Amino acid sequence: MxxxxxxxxxxxxxxxxxxxxxxxxxxxxxxxxxxxxxxxxxxxxxxxxxxxxxxxxxxxxxxxxxxxxxxxxxxxxxxxxxxxxxxxxxxxxxxxxxxxxxxxxxxxxxxxxxxxxxxxxxxAGRRYLVVDRAVELRDGDKVARLEPSDAFSVEFTADFGHPLITNQSFRVTLTDRSFEREIARARTFCFLRDIERMQAMGLARGGSLENAIVVDDFSILNPEGLRFPDEFARHKVLDAVGDLALLGMPVVGAFSATKSGHAMNQALVKKVLAEASSHRVVRVSAEADAPSIHARVPVAVPGGQIA
Missing domain, CATH: 3.30.230.20 (lpxc deacetylase, domain 1)
Incomplete structure (x- = not known):
């Protein structure tokens, strides 16, 4: 709802x-x-x-x-x-x-x-960023795209060239119920081979099997296993939701990505904000205005950028 x-x-x-x-x-x-x-x-x-x-x-x-x-x-x-x-x-x-x-x-x-x-x-009524025109970033085989839609959906394809994480996809239309049930419990993950390198860079100092999925060349090292068969893709959806939240308001649009990460997600957010014609910022001033969001003719707030 x-x-x-x-x-x-x-x-x-x-x-x-x-x-x-x-x-x-x-x-x-x-x-x-x-x-x-x-x-x-x-x-x-x-x-x-x-x-x-x-x-x-x-x-x-x-x-x-x-x-x-x-x-x-x-x-x-x-x-x-x-x-x-x-x-x-x-x-x-x-x-x-x-x-x-x-x-x-x-x-x-x-x-x-x-x-x-x-x-x-x-x-006060909620403000929304309504996507009017697709904005896309590509970097080799990495893609991140935000395009018009009647609801906020996120789709992610993860492919790490690993037997357990190859072409793994997940898509969800976001509501508080679907987020809690399908996304929230997906954990961050890392590869055993990368941990020493990250720690040498001063990163992952607090990482453990208690707070991350750790994957070696062939298996999951966490004794309890995965929470979802596609937990890796679901966590990348979770990350994307968190990154897109830095737009500053709920989004009415569809986000899709392949092999993206925080850097590309934030670069896409920056590009959307920079291209005023790609979106409108709208405010639902009363419950009576609510259906207009889904009709994609919401009451406009002056200016295309976040106020």
Whole structure:
């Protein structure tokens, strides 16, 4: 079911874990925010707020990081996916260090936090980015594309040239129910052969079988196995939802990608925002306006860019 009014979390809720790449402990708190505030990361140790927006992305190597000046928050994509997937428009994501805790490597713990907090509906109508013209990026055999559609859907094809991850695809039309049931529990993954290289680069210091699927040349090393037969493709869908959330509002459009990653996802977001003719930003001002979103003739907000 679509939500036509903006939503935030109803109360403060917290969790504690370690950063996947930094290995540093971190406490994260979801806190209520006012209408039109959007999602904002707050470095509590520095007292600096970082809006969750594409123009503040500073790094896309193995995760997505945003920063204002020297204040950075890394690995934002899983909590962004959870908030976007659960229909949360406005939230303060408070963290006391440089990286979001990885928890179990999926978005499911953040979905649980949203349930624990409860959802508060605000009086303002939601804003949507409605895709009017296809925007595409290609880099060899990698493709990322956002095109017009009557709903927000995400399709991803993963192919790592590995016996367990070859031409694996998953597609979903996003609602809070489908996100929670089909996407949220899919975990991040890595190859055993890459772990030493990543750690030499100062990455994956907090990685373990508790928070990632680890794959060797032929098998899954996690004793419990996979949560879904196509968990790899589902997690890439999860990452894409989190990356597209940095458009700053829900999307009415279809995203499809093959072998894309955070860098290409964010490059596509940047290209969409730069091409004003590719989209409209619209606001549903009242429940009566809601059907017009699906009719693709919503009430227009002046200007094609995010306000």
């Amino acid at each position: 679509a939500h036509w009014k903006q939503r935030t979390v109803a109360k403060r809720v917290s969790c504690t874990g370690i950063g996947l790449h930094s290995g540093r402990p971190a406490t994260l708190t979801l806190a209520p925010a006012a209408a039109d505030a959007g999602i904002t990361f707050v470095r509590m140790d520095l007292g600096i707020e970082i809006p969750a927006r594409n123009e503040l992305v500073v790094d896309t190597m193995l995760s997505t990081s945003v920063a204002v000046g020297k204040a950075r928050v890394s690995t934002v994509e899983h909590v962004m996916a959870a908030l976007h997937g659960m229909g949360i428009d406005n939230c303060r994501v408070e963290v006391d260090g440089p990286e979001i805790p990885i928890l179990d490597g999926s978005a499911a713990p953040f979905v649980c936090l949203v349930h624990e907090a409860g959802v508060k509906e605000l009086s």
